[in-house]
Amino acid sequence: MSVTRTQQPVAIPVVRTRTKLAHPALLLLGIVLVALNMRACLAAVSPMVGEIQRTFGLSSTVSGLITTVPVLFQGVGAPLTPRLTRRFGAERVVLGAVLVLGAGVLLRVLPSVAALYAGCVVIGVxxxxxxxxxxxxxxxxxxxxxxxxxxxxxxxxxIGATLAAGSSVPLEKAIGGWAGSLGAWSLLALIAALAWLPQVLRSRQERAAVAAAPTGKPIEGIWRSPLAWQISLFMGISSLMVYTLVAWMPTILADHGMDRSEAGLVFAFSNLVQVAGAFLVPLAAGRMTNQRALAVSMAVLNGLGITGLLLAPVSGAWVSAAVLGVAQGGSLGLGLAFIVLRTGSAAGAAQLGGMSQAIGYLVAAVGPVGAGALHQATGGWNLTLVLLLCLAAVVAVAGFGAGRDRTL
Structure with missing residues (x-):
């Protein structure tokens, strides 16, 4: 396969009919509401795991799968998506996925362990x-x-993840149980589906023009491309670090003597800072000829934040949380930006997205479970943090390659 130097982006001529359904504001509203759903139902379950565990009498290991299974099946489901979008069109695929997501949220709260984990699988896919x-x-x-x-x-x-994590417990108290609290997020999926419906209902003529203009040819030999693997490893290992610290950061702080309430606030603050990183880093990436320095900077910040947790877990917690927030949010945004910056068409972006996110989420699913196993084996968190620090160095190498001025 060929890798070429990036040229100035060439606008793809998408012909739009002059209808209210084609208004850009409707498209933007739909994208925003769909994006709100893409992490909310995952973040909402974390504060509820203890209640779910008590309801069904689950062990700690089995209850940990409630958060791991969706991440694992994100990796399993990702390679199937480019084929779906080529066959049915991106608009209909997005609508179907949002509706399936809402159904998975409802399935997860049925009074059955089988339904709980089946819902986790559906949500992940x-x-x-x-x-x-x-x-x-x-x-x-x-x-x-x-x-x-x-x-x-x-x-x-x-933002959706932050709102969901912060409102799960208040919703539980208001509605009267964890099932109602988690099930309420199906309403957000329904709202997003209704907001996205105009994109599916546009005229046949417009859909034909939109579909014909951007598809392009699939990228040949993408699984043999060093650049595609560099992007995939950047996303995958960055995601592993994020999910590991999402699962264990409050526990790490509490085990070193911090009050659990303060540990929760530190964790929430880190999540809040991620929002700034996720917005500013892709914005900067789009203004650069190459993003090597930006990618390495995200890896270095991850390393500094992890070092802070290792050397000063309590006294330096707030600084570490801020640094990790920028690094984790920025790495997410930059990884997604690589998908659009390193490809020349929508079809290529979907194909690279399928590969990178398949690898990324399969790798990420190992993090929380592996960290828990290491903690159980060693009785502490130092080995886990040292390994994360080593992985940050791998991310720097992968990001340096992924940030080159090249397209697949």
Missing amino acids: AIAVLNVSMPGLVKREFPDRAATMTGAYSTTML
Whole structure:
């Protein structure tokens, strides 16, 4: 396969009929509402795991799968999405995935352990489809502003996650149980589906023009491309570090003597800072000829934040949380930006997204479980943090390659 130096982006001529359904504001609203769903139902379950465990009498290991299974199936479902979008079109695939996501949220709260984990599987696959579909759609609809729009929707994803994590317990108290609290997020999926419906209902003529213009040819030999693997490893290992610290950071702080309430606040603060990183880093990436320095900077910041947890877990917690927030949010946004910046068409972006996110989420799923196993084996967190520090160095190498001025 060929890798070429990036040229100035060429706008793809998408012909739009003059209808209210084709208004850009409707498209932007739909993207924002879909993005709000892409992390919310995952973040909402974390504060509820203890209640779910008590309800069904689950062990700690089995209950840990509630958060691991969706991540694992995001990796399993990602490679299937480019084929779906080629056959049915991105608009219909996104609508279907949002509806399936809402159904998975409801399935997860049925009074059955089998339904609980089946819902986790459905949610993971639905999010995988959205994860892969959105970069291609953004590439097609906003060819000259793809990196900026990537920053906007990755930021919205994190805002949705932050709101969900913060409101789960209040919803539980208001509605009267964890099932009602988690099930309520199906309403957000329904709202997003209704907001996205105009994109599916556009005239046949417009859909034909949109579909014909951007598809392009699939990237040949993408699984043999060093650049594609560098992007995939950057996303995968960055995601592993994020999911590991999402699962264990409050526990790490509490085990070193910090009050659990303060540990929760530190963790929430880190998540809040991620929003800024997820918006600003892709915005900067779109203005650069290459993103090597930016990618290495994200890896270095991850390393500094982890070093802070290793050397000064309590006294330096707030500084470490801020540094990790910028690094984790920025790495997410930059990884998604690589998908649109390193490809020349919507079809190529969907294909690279399928590969990179398949690898990324399969790798990421190992993090929380592996960290828990290491903690159980060693009785502490130092080995886990040292290994994360080593992985940050691997991310720097992968990011240096992924940030080159090349396209697949």
